[in-house]
Amino acid sequence: MATLLYVLHVLGAVLWVGGMAFALFALRPAAHEALEAPQRLALMLGVFRRFFRVLWHVVPIILLTGWTMLGFWYWGFGASIWHVHVMHGTGLLMAGIFVAVALGPFRAMRAALAAGDRAKAAAALDRIRKGVALNLALGLLTVAIAAWGRFGG
Template sequence: MIGSVLLALHLLGAVVWVGGMGFALLVLRPSLAVLEPPQRLALHGQVFRRFFRIIWHAMPVMLLTGYAMLFLLYGGFGGVNWAVNVMHLTGLIMAGLFLAIFFGPWRGLRAALDAGDRAAAAPLVDRIRQLIQVNLVLGLLTVVVAAFR
């Protein structure tokens, strides 16, 4: 029973995080072309604020449930196959990349938007997009690898 609860929470976190990145990059971003640049920047600020708040919850849930399953159900790293080790690695890289986004370009974007500095904000939005693209690829790779666990 506990294993099913841990797995469900872990999968929900993955769906929210990876699905959110996919939606943001593949649906939302192209749709923003109908807005003027100042409106796009303002919307990016609102979207990132909300999405990053969700990731601050999903990421620890995924890491904690992953470690709980690893040690409570499988006896540690020695009791799992290569796929779990790859998921562990990609999950840690994704978490680190999220932290880099949050404390790097996102911090700068918030300051630029608060100051009304659109010239400084635009390249930060693009940098965040690039880093989220990397995280999306890692997330999709992790989902594929999960099929082999």
């Protein structure tokens, strides 16, 4: 059972962090090169609608598997090692940022596009980009700390 929890936890992290890296480093620049603003806004709305739908499932799985492993594998917070505490803190912070972005700027972007206000939609998309960039930095830090701590660092 511990192996299944660990695999689900790691796969969730890969989907989340990898999806953010793809969106920022590949999709966004390509969309800016190839599409005019209206098409780019529509594309990014569709991309984030799908990605956030995935994350509404993945983020709870990551948190729940992490807490379960914490309780059964690491014997709780008191007995766990430093990298587990850091992963827990950054994971909660990342989850909070995701919820704030999904319920804030993403909703604002959807509403602005529905109302035909491309300027407000673009401003909201920029706030989404900043939130995703912050979460990507935290996610990469978390992965590095997890790998470092896992092997005795």
